[in-house]
Amino acid sequence: MLTALSPVLMTWLLAKGTGKPLLERGLRERRPAYADYIRRTSGFLPLPPKRV
Template identity: 90%
Template sequence: MGDEQLRRFRADPANAGEVLDRGLRRYTRHPNYFGDACVWWGLYLVACSVPFGAVTVLSPVLMTWLLARGTGKPLLERGIAKRRPAYADYVRRTSGFLPLPPKRG
């Protein structure tokens, strides 16, 4: 869903150079990264249903860290901030990873 919203936004020439802050991206700057983390945690929960499955906990922990703090979000945002000046305001009011209501003001 996040990809489709972004595709439609980019397809409209009126949005050139603008920041998508509607739809899923109103609540989180990276809905796909959050979704990926949820998949990893879901797989971990499935693994917990078998003996010793809980030892796989390092996989979702590592992937969540990589997406939110490692090579995912930080690298992507550096490039966006350089190309779109309005991105700084978007960062100020929108959660970076967890879907949360936007900040006011």
């Protein structure tokens, strides 16, 4: 049970918790064009760009 729960928890923490959101917040403040890039691309999976 813990073997399956640990990767799920780690992925959630990186995607929604402390990893990605904190990094993106800092980049949005320093680079205004980065906000548009975030809207167009997938966070972790290499998917085709979204149409905005």
